Amino acid sequence: MLASLFLATVLIAALSGLPGLLGKDLDGKGAARLLALSALGGLGVAGATLAGPGWALDLAWSLPGARFTLRGDALGALFLMPVALVPAILAHYGTAYWPDSEHDRAPTLRFCFGLAVAAITLLCFAANAILFLVAWEVMAITCFLMVASEDRDAEVREASWIYLVAAHTGTLCLFGGFALVASARGSFDLGPIPMGWASGLPGTLAFLLFLMGFSLKAGLMPVHVWLPVAHAAAPSHVSAFLSGLITKMGILGLVRVMTWIPDPPLWWGGTLLTVGGLSAVLGLAFALGQRDMKRALAYSTIENIGLIAMGLGLAGVGKSTGNGTLVMLAGSGALLHVLNHSLFKSLLFLGAGSVAHATGTRNLERLGGLLKTMPWTGALFLVGATAIAGLPPFNGFVSEWLIYLGAFQSLPGWAWGACAIFALCLAGGLALATFARLFGITFLGEPRSETTHLADESPQPMLSAMKLLAAGCALIGLAPFLVFPVLDRAVSSLGPNLPYLRTQASPGLLSLVNALGLGFAWIAWLSLRNMASRPSGTWDCGYAAPTSRIQYTASSFAQLLEEPFRWALWPVRHLPRIRGLFPGPSHFRTEVPDPVLDRGLKPLFTVSSWVLGWMRVLQAGHLPIYLLYVVLTLVALLAWTLT
Amino acid sequence: MSINLLLAATMLLNFMLVATSRVNKAIQLAAIQGSVLAVILLLMHEHWAFHVVLMALSTVAIKSVVIPILLTRAQARLKVIQEPPPYIGYTLSILLSALGTGLAFLLARRLPLQAGVLGTLFVPASLTTLFTGFLILTTRRRALTQVVGYLVLENGVYLFSLLLVKNMPLLVETGVLLDLVVGIFVMGIVINHIQQAFDSQDTQRLAHLRD
Numbered sequence: 001m002l003a004s005l006f007l008a009t010v011l012i013a014a015l016s017g018l019p020g021l022l023g024k025d026l027d028g029k030g031a032a033r034l035l036a037l038s039a040l041g042g043l044g045v046a047g048a049t050l051a052g053p054g055w056a057l058d059l060a061w062s063l064p065g066a067r068f069t070l071r072g073d074a075l076g077a078l079f080l081m082p083v084a085l086v087p088a089i090l091a092h093y094g095t096a097y098w099p100d101s102e103h104d105r106a107p108t109l110r111f112c113f114g115l116a117v118a119a120i121t122l123l124c125f126a127a128n129a130i131l132f133l134v135a136w137e138v139m140a141i142t143c144f145l146m147v148a149s150e151d152r153d154a155e156v157r158e159a160s161w162i163y164l165v166a167a168h169t170g171t172l173c174l175f176g177g178f179a180l181v182a183s184a185r186g187s188f189d190l191g192p193i194p195m196g197w198a199s200g201l202p203g204t205l206a207f208l209l210f211l212m213g214f215s216l217k218a219g220l221m222p223v224h225v226w227l228p229v230a231h232a233a234a235p236s237h238v239s240a241f242l243s244g245l246i247t248k249m250g251i252l253g254l255v256r257v258m259t260w261i262p263d264p265p266l267w268w269g270g271t272l273l274t275v276g277g278l279s280a281v282l283g284l285a286f287a288l289g290q291r292d293m294k295r296a297l298a299y300s301t302i303e304n305i306g307l308i309a310m311g312l313g314l315a316g317v318g319k320s321t322g323n324g325t326l327v328m329l330a331g332s333g334a335l336l337h338v339l340n341h342s343l344f345k346s347l348l349f350l351g352a353g354s355v356a357h358a359t360g361t362r363n364l365e366r367l368g369g370l371l372k373t374m375p376w377t378g379a380l381f382l383v384g385a386t387a388i389a390g391l392p393p394f395n396g397f398v399s400e401w402l403i404y405l406g407a408f409q410s411l412p413g414w415a416w417g418a419c420a421i422f423a424l425c426l427a428g429g430l431a432l433a434t435f436a437r438l439f440g441i442t443f444l445g446e447p448r449s450e451t452t453h454l455a456d457e458s459p460q461p462m463l464s465a466m467k468l469l470a471a472g473c474a475l476i477g478l479a480p481f482l483v484f485p486v487l488d489r490a491v492s493s494l495g496p497n498l499p500y501l502r503t504q505a506s507p508g509l510l511s512l513v514n515a516l517g518l519g520f521a522w523i524a525w526l527s528l529r530n531m532a533s534r535p536s537g538t539w540d541c542g543y544a545a546p547t548s549r550i551q552y553t554a555s556s557f558a559q560l561l562e563e564p565f566r567w568a569l570w571p572v573r574h575l576p577r578i579r580g581l582f583p584g585p586s587h588f589r590t591e592v593p594d595p596v597l598d599r600g601l602k603p604l605f606t607v608s609s610w611v612l613g614w615m616r617v618l619q620a621g622h623l624p625i626y627l628l629y630v631v632l633t634l635v636a637l638l639a640w641t642l643t
Numbered sequence: 644m645s646i647n648l649l650l651a652a653t654m655l656l657n658f659m660l661v662a663t664s665r666v667n668k669a670i671q672l673a674a675i676q677g678s679v680l681a682v683i684l685l686l687m688h689e690h691w692a693f694h695v696v697l698m699a700l701s702t703v704a705i706k707s708v709v710i711p712i713l714l715t716r717a718q719a720r721l722k723v724i725q726e727p728p729p730y731i732g733y734t735l736s737i738l739l740s741a742l743g744t745g746l747a748f749l750l751a752r753r754l755p756l757q758a759g760v761l762g763t764l765f766v767p768a769s770l771t772t773l774f775t776g777f778l779i780l781t782t783r784r785r786a787l788t789q790v791v792g793y794l795v796l797e798n799g800v801y802l803f804s805l806l807l808v809k810n811m812p813l814l815v816e817t818g819v820l821l822d823l824v825v826g827i828f829v830m831g832i833v834i835n836h837i838q839q840a841f842d843s844q845d846t847q848r849l850a851h852l853r854d
Contacts, residue, residue, distance in 0.1 A: 623789070624730060624781040631777045642753050 002048055002072060003057040006125065009041035009084070014118035016091075017111030027099045028110045032091040035117065042084025042121060049077040050486055056127075065188045066130035074489035075259065076124040078335055079252050081486075082342035083124055085472075086244050087117045090237040093350055093465035096458070097357060098235055109149050109235070116142040116241070123249055129178040129188040136174065136249070140167035143246055147234045159226075159233035162597070166216050166226035173213030174253075180206035181260070191260060198261045198268070207268055210257050211275075218250025220309055221279040224302045225597040228290075231298035232362070236353020239294055243301040243349060244342035251308050251338055258316060259493045269316025270416065272309050277423035279306025284430035285565035288437065288558040289592030293352045293362045296438055297345070300388065303427060304341045308334045310420060311403045314410055319495045321413050328498045329505065330406030331491040336483060337399035340476060344387040344396060347469040351381035354462055355442060358455035364554035366449040367442045373455045376463050378443040383470040385435035387477070390428055392517025395476035398510050400428065405505055430561065437557045446548040477514045481507035555590055562592075570595055649683050650764035653802070654744060657775040660795060661736045664726050666788060669779075670714045673794045676772075677706025680801055687805065698817075702801070705820050710794060710827050717831060718787060729782040736778060743774040756806075765806055773799030786834040790827060797823050 016034035019025040049055065049072045059068040091113065100106045119138040126132040144167065148160035180202050182188045197203045212223065219227040227247070231239040254272070258264065283302030290296035311334025318326030354377045355370060356362045371378040387394035404424060410417035447453055457463075476483055481502075488501050562569060569592050576586035593599065620626075656676045663669050681702040688695050718724075729736065747770035754766060776796025780789050797819075804819070 624783075627777065627780045631781065638750070642750075 002045055002052075002055045003070065005041055006045045006070065006072070006121075007057075009038045009045060010118045010121050012038040012041065013087070013114050013121060016114035016117075017107065018114075020107035020110045023107070025107070025110075027095045027101075028091065028106065029095050031110045031114065032088065032095050035088040035091045035114065038117070038121075039084045039088035042080055045072070046077040046080040046084065049080075050074055050489055061131075063130055065182070066134075067128050067189070068131055069128040069189060070122075070125040070131075071127035072125055073493060074486070075255060075335075075493045078486060078490040079248065079338065080121065080124040082248070082339050083117070083120050083245055086342050086346050086469075087113070087241065089465045089468050090240055090346065090350075093240075093353075093462050094235075094237045096461040097237055097353055103149075103235075105149050109146055109238070112142040112145045113238070113241070116146065116246075120245055120249055123252065127190050129182055129190055132190065133171070133174060133178065137171060139246065139249065140164075140171060143167070143238075143242060146238045147230045147242075149235055149238070150233070153233075156233040159229040163226040163230040166223070170213040170216030170250075173209045173216070177206045177209035177213060177257075180209070190256070192262065193260050195263050198263055199265050203261075207257070207264075210253065211271070214250040214253035214257075215275065215309075216250070218247045218254070218305045218309070219279075219302050220250075220275050220305055221282055221302060222596045224279065224283070225594065225601060227302055228286075228295045228298040228594055229597070231301070231349075232292055232294045236294070236349050236356065239298070239353070240346040240349035243298065244346040247301060247305055248338050248342060251305065251312070251334075254309070254312055255335070255494070258312065258319070264316050264320050266317060266320040269313045269318075269320055271313070272316055273313030273416070273420055276306045276309030276311075276313050277420060277427075279303065280310060280427040281306075281423055281430065282565070282568050284427060284434050285562065285569055286592060286594070287434045288430065288561055289569055289571060289590070291364050291554055291591075293355065293364060293367075293438065293442065294349065296364075296434065297348055297352060300348075300431070300434060301341075301345060303431065304337065304345065304388070307400065307403060307424075307427065308337045308341070310334075310423065311337060311399075311406065314403070314406045314417070314420060315491075315494055317410055317414055317417075318406075323409065323413060324495060324498045325504055326406055326409045327495045328491055328501055329402055329409055331494045332484075332487040332501050332505075333399050333402030333404075333406055335490055336395075336402060336476075336487055339483070340387070340395040340399050340473070343469050343472045343476075344384045344394070347380065347384035347466055347473065348388065350462065350466050350469070351377055351384060354458040354466070355381075355455075357462075358458065359451050361449070361451060364438070364441045367452055368445045368448040368548060368551070369443070370447075370452060370455055371443040373453075374443075374457050377458055377466070378439075380463070380466040380470050381443065382439055383473060385439045387473045389431045389435045391432075393477045393514035393521065394473045395480075396473075397514060397517075398477060398480045400424070401510065402505055433558075433561050437554065441552070441554045441557060445551045448548040448551075448553075478511060478518070480510045480514075559590070562590075568595070570599070646683055646686050647764050649679055649686070650768040650802075653679055653683075653768050653798075654764075654771050657744075657771055657795070658737060658740055660791075661740045661775060661778060662733055664733065666718055666723050666726055666785065666791075667715065669726075669788060669791045670711050670718070673791050673798070674707040674711040676795065676798050678703055680706070680798060680805070683802075684805060701817070701820060705824060706794070706798070709824070713827065713831060714787065714790060717834065721787065721834075723785060723787055726788055727784050729784060731778075731782045736782060739778060740771075740775060743778070744771045747771045747774065765802065769799050769802035771799075772796075772802055775799070786830070786837055790830045790834070793826060793830065794823075 012034055016031045016038065017028075019030050020028055025031055054074070055072040057068070057070040061068045091110070094110070094113075098106050098109065103109075116139055119135045119142065122135040123132065123139065126135055144160055144164045147163050148156060150156045151160065178188070181190070181193065184193050184197050184202065184206075185191065193203075198207070216223045216226075227243075231243055234242060280303050283299050283304075283306055287296045287299035287303065290299060311330045314330035315327045315334065318324065318330060352362065354374070355367065358374060358377075359367060359370070361367065383394065387396040390396045390400040404421070407417050407420040407424060410420070484501050484507050491501070492498055562571060572591045572593060574587065574589040574591075576588050578586065653676055656672055656679070660669055660672050660676075663672065681699040684695065684699045684702065685691065731739070744767070747767040750770060751766035756766065773796060776792050776794075776799055779792030779795060783789055783792065800819070
């Protein structure tokens with residue numbers, strides 16, 4: 001019953017874009033409705049799976065080694081919740097953001113979107129390695145097509161290629177990892193692996209391959225290269241999809257691997273924690289340096305994925321050291337952050353999309369003062385920014401709190417936990433600065449360019465989509481007790497005999513803190529509103545007639561905080577040249593190119609394409625030469641068989 | 644015995660094919676070779692079963708009538724009479740061909756074949772014909788002559804398959820013949836397009852198409 005409902009959900013999502021392709025679905029309103037229907041089905045399946053004992057489906061498949069095996073467990077159900085809910089909201093947003101009248105690729109995009117949603121829905125419960133890889137590949141390719149939607153732009157083409165290379169490198173690693181797991185289990189069916197395998201050579205190799213493959217998708221440093229470029233290049237609702245859900249599939253993979261291994265070595269969790277900590281801190285350091293709104297949000301995704309990886313790493317450490325409380329707290333924090341991040345990061349990307357839609361630019365140095373013309377978008381963006389910075393009263397606070405609790409829990413037996421706490425604190429502070437900058441530069445102050453004056457508030461479907469997401473953030477923030485039972489069940493697959501989450505962290509206390517935060521914010525808003533309308537004096541220290549030139553710029557805001565991270569950021573500075581007694585006007589500009597992509601991989605690819613260019617000699621272009629190759633090959637084969 | 648004589652004739656035809664510079668002569672030679680193959684097929688069987696006769700007839704029809712007519716018409720339309728100097732000169736081609744024939748005899752002894760086959764010229768003849776086909780394909784410049792090369796190549800394959808004819812169902816052989824017709828047909832279209840695009844059918848110009 002549940003299995004058929006789940007399959008119907010997948011099918012509806014997969015076919016949601018088809019009427020549009022046939023020209024029967026203007027602006028994708030029908031597709032959005034179909035996705036909403038499949039979202040209802042998906043949420044129903046998730047709820048029933050969490051409430052019931054779980055379900056399974058096992059069908060024969062003609063591919064060798066493959067079976068169409070789905071296993072409905074609580075962990076998959078937890079991932080299914082955002083996977084079902086968020087795409088429907090994004091599709092609703094897309095009806096106004098990417099209408100057919102402005103984008104001729106819109107029907108194709110919606111078709112790919114539906115297929116990608118179906119693929120990630122399947123991934124949640126896939127319990128056969130080949131089924132998993134097939135769904136994984138469908139997801140990768142449809143996302144490539146979505147990123148390449150505006151491929152008339154050379155930058156978009158480059159971004160989509162980078163995405164494709166990263167995605168396929170990851171899949172290659174997964175092939176290796178799953179092959180090793182299959183050899184340990186004797187079939188491609190996914191599930192528990194015998195004790196002792198993890199510490200051997202195959203186990204180590206498999207962990208490294210999985211870590212590489214899933215990190216490439218999730219966007220952990222230093223293999224985060226595709227995120228900033230692809231998120232910036234894709235249409236905003238696709239960026240939200242990539243950031244909110246696709247990266248989470250990498251996390252899903254990592255969690256699944258953890259559930260199969262009964263005895264992970266301590267260094268697995270430690271590695272994950274280190275990589276996560278690095279991503280969390282450096283992701284934000286890079287986010288601070290970006291002038292493109294969506295690139296900044298993409299780097300913040302890396303940070304959040306880093307937080308999740310830290311939670312998982314801590315849970316892994318807990319599993320290795322037999323600390324059930326640590327597994328419960330850190331695991332819950334990580335999994336709740338998966339859900340939370342898919343909500344508030346989608347909200348932020350949609351907000352950035354609305355800004356770009358209204359002003360035509362994503363460059364922070366050209367924005368400013370938008371709160372006056374776009375009050376709703378601004379307020380909703382502020383909700384997202386507050387949530388992602390981990391402040392009460394929203395959901396980000398709850399999950400980060402749980403990860404903190406986990407980190408403290410690890411301390412007695414494992415001193416490295418202190419480093420995790422330090423990284424968490426640093427990331428929290430940097431997140432606050434990043435989002436203060438993003439929100440402040442975009443929405444407060446005076447407009448920095450003419451286009452900003454002309455901005456209008458976004459149309460209703462865009463706003464209502466953002467409102468729904470914001471409501472989700474507030475709901476989990478104010479009523480965390482709703483998700484605690486879900487987390488209890490989902491995390492229980494990570495290890496045996498775990499304590500209940502509510503015995504370790506009090507949901508009532510979290511609710512109280514969040515409610516207080518909400519009250520405080522409300523009081524602050526009331527008093528600030530009165531202050532804003534206060535009449536000002538004649539001269540007023542020059543603030544009577546503010547211009548955009550006396551404000552902080554996006555770069556100057558970030559400059560102080562970037563300084564300590566120069567060793568990692570390697571910012572490029574275009575310094576003004578001052579010559580003579582009365583120098584003319586000059587400019588100062590800093591840029592933060594991605595060190596891994598722009599300084600590592602791109603030069604590497606240039607060199608390798610130059611080297612491989614010599615191979616083109618083989619491709620002479622003369623038919624006879626090609627035929628000669630055939631003859632030589634045949635002769636060689638003949639000689640080989642005769643000797 | 645007469646089969647061996649005919650096989651020797653096939654090999655001589657190979658030499659003539661390599662040596663000729665006239666396109667229409669090459670087409671005729673390939674057509675004659677096709678007919679010789681059909682006669683060999685008939686001679687191999689004491690009792691002419693229906694499917695053997697049908698195969699021989701279809702071989703003659705396709706290899707000696709349909710394809711040569713198609714090629715001759717194409718040649719007349721394209722006004723190709725003389726092949727431009729090939730990548731490897733005629734004399735050297737004949738020498739290579741002789742070398743290939745010698746090697747084919749050496750190779751035939753080493754192939755793991757049934758005892759009854761070893762005394763005949765079947766294997767060397769088919770290997771030589773294959774080699775000739777490749778030689779024509781790789782050294783000639785005109786697309787039309789290259790098609791003749793394909794035809795000769797197929798003759799070599801056909802000769803080899805004659806060894807198995809008692810076991811090979813009619814359907815397979817028909818499939819091979821059909822393949823050939825379709826292949827030549829496609830090549831014909833390609834030649835036409837080369838002619839239109841480059842105003843010549845010198846395949847060297849196709850080198851501009853590489854990336």
